[in-house]
Amino acid sequence: MSGPAAADRLLGRVDHDAVLELAERLIRTQGHQDLPVHERAVADLLADELATRLPGERSEVSLQAVDGGRANVTAVVRGGMPGPTLMLNAHLDTVPGYGMPDAYRPVVRDGRLYGRGAVDMKAALAAMLTCLDVLAAPDVAFHGELVLTAVAGEESGSAGMQALAEGRTSGAPARADFAVVGEPTSMRVARAHKGAMWIEVEFEGVATHGSVPHEGVNAVYHAARFTTAVEEHLVPRLSGRTHPVLGSATVNVGVVRGGDRPPMVPARCSVQLDRRWLPGERHDEVLEEVRDIVAALRRADPRVSAVVREMEGTSGFVHAPLECPEDHPGVVLLSEVVGERLPGAGHPVGVDFWTDGALLAAGTGTPTVVCGPGDIAQAHSLDEWVPLDQVRAATEVYVDFAARYLRTEISGRGAHG
Template identity: 45%
Template sequence: MTHPSTESEVLRLAQDLIALESHCDAGDREANIGRFLVSWFEGAGIESALQYVAGCRANVVARMPGGDGPSLMFNGHMDTVPAGDMRDAFTPTVRDGVLWGRGACDMKGAIAGMACAMATLARSDEASRLTGDLLFTGTIGEETGSIGVKALIEAGIRTDYAVVGEPTSMRIGIAHKGACFIRICLSGRAAHGSCPEQGVNAVSYAAQIIRNLENELRLTLALRMHPLLGCSTVSVGRIAGGTQPNIVAQSCFIDIDRRTLPSEADVLDEVRHLVSEVCNQVDGLSWHVEEMPETSLVPHVALGTSADAILVKTALQTCERLDLPGDPIGVTYWTDGGHLASSGIETIILGPGDIANAHGPADRVATRELAMCMQIYGDLARRLLLAS
């Protein structure tokens, strides 16, 4: 006997999740929402546990055991950005069929849809016929470096397929760029500002490097095109150097943001080569290039799932059944899915809401999309995990 989750059930869960603050300024970060989800899954008859990552901060892992066949993971990050300029961010409200609140679209709405899809399965006789495991993983810290998904993988949690519920307006996302934040450090020689020829000015050489980044490297990257993601990019985000006008600048650093395509490797070597061409012939100037911790602690690799992958083709069937466009897209932002895919899990991004509304004062999702994502996740699980 099946008791499908209703639109009101998924809406209520999404509202409950929004009301539980889980951002970097909240005292216990994701602890409250993690405990809430564990007890919610247990109430739905689904085995669930916390996986502690840092202090009281823990991932949630819920599991419906199946046979030895291919397994599927629904994944959503439980943290959000802080309220910022959103009013009443943690008092979820529904107006004209739209749910408003911090995390409505990024991505507590999707988590509600995933959980309710699993609850529907758990209440049906299909639960005993799963040919592979069905997991939900709620991760911590995606907005601040993705330590949660890294811990998940390090704990050995693997499935054959993963659906990450970041907002795609219910399109099938198969690709996104990677990110590599790079610091270029230059060290020259200080001297009196009235005798610049006595010094080696790190700021001046930094200026030459920036010119080469903007001209040479950017042109090279513009030729590397991905059909869904466009071209690879470089952007200078910060420069700092010197101490005061009358001292030749002894040191300078440049921070750059490299967004990479799935096919790109050795992006650090590329920058090192460019810096060496400017600096290597200069007496008294030393330099080094390093990836910054923001992207190196959890490698922000690009996602590039094949359009021919089983998961993509199955999602296409699901979307067509619901009259949604099925042709795969690339998304503009980085996700935990890059990390899941780099550990060998076939991964797509598929969730309710528009990324344009994430992180800002208009964080919202249509209640119709919430109900639809629950249907999509459920249908996908049935197609992948139930023998026909």
């Protein structure tokens, strides 16, 4: 038995109760930047679960050191016939609880799974592990390899994906023929997302007493002229730069901070921007556009003094956009599978938020998309949740897609029958 018929038969083997139980165990296991070893406990749990479920010569499970005691987890299932490598990717960490009540005590209520990491992205991780489990059955053969990479630190610097993409983790493939990152897209196939850059412009003036402001240089006034220029000139310029599924490039003035006391002319004022950039834009040009605004202000008023820098949140590495061609065979097939499972959701889309998928694609050349259960709006929230029907759909989509992409065959002799 092969082709779609094999995929249908494999779907009958999925234990959705077990997927939910695993997602709950992952939520109970904390893994975030406030802990001494971050997400290591989650990595150990996942590695143990994979080793239990994937015995035999066709499978291999390994931990790869990333940063101190932290680790990525990689599982490889070999199909037994030559063919492509399909990678499923998720991150192990979450943001901290941040005051979420019972953040690490998962509960199912009103068709939703609540808990920190439920949507970002432990439900997707449980679904992906189940996909490997199903395709590793003794009576299942396929072309190529099915790989799960679970990486450390996506929420705080992407140390795990940087190590993977740069080939610094032994036991993990350097490149795949296609990759699916399970960040929440409501199970839409996101073939592109925007790049991200946080920019700080720090204006320097001259402080003096507030009763004689003409003897000083007010840094807040210069910052105000800058924000006005951003709104009146940069915003319209960016709105004219568009992408077929991402819409326009954007900039947001998120923080303005300056001054000490009312009776003082402020000597410093900082403006912080969130810039989302499109495929086709260049990292250095994004910064240069902001520097050009400051230069124009300086030409109008030589007293303007400012430093433009990329902020720590994005300066560790280039947070580039992601784009996979709409006609890539993986995009076409995954969209078809999603459309069959979720009518009306099969057309590829773009998302505004950044993911590790951009690092994977840029570092290894792997064609990469994002497709996972739940809505990004619930991520990092104080009542984080994922719909159970989306978890079910994700598990079925991953199994169905992997079976078809890897041209799976079932002999009928395995323990599953």
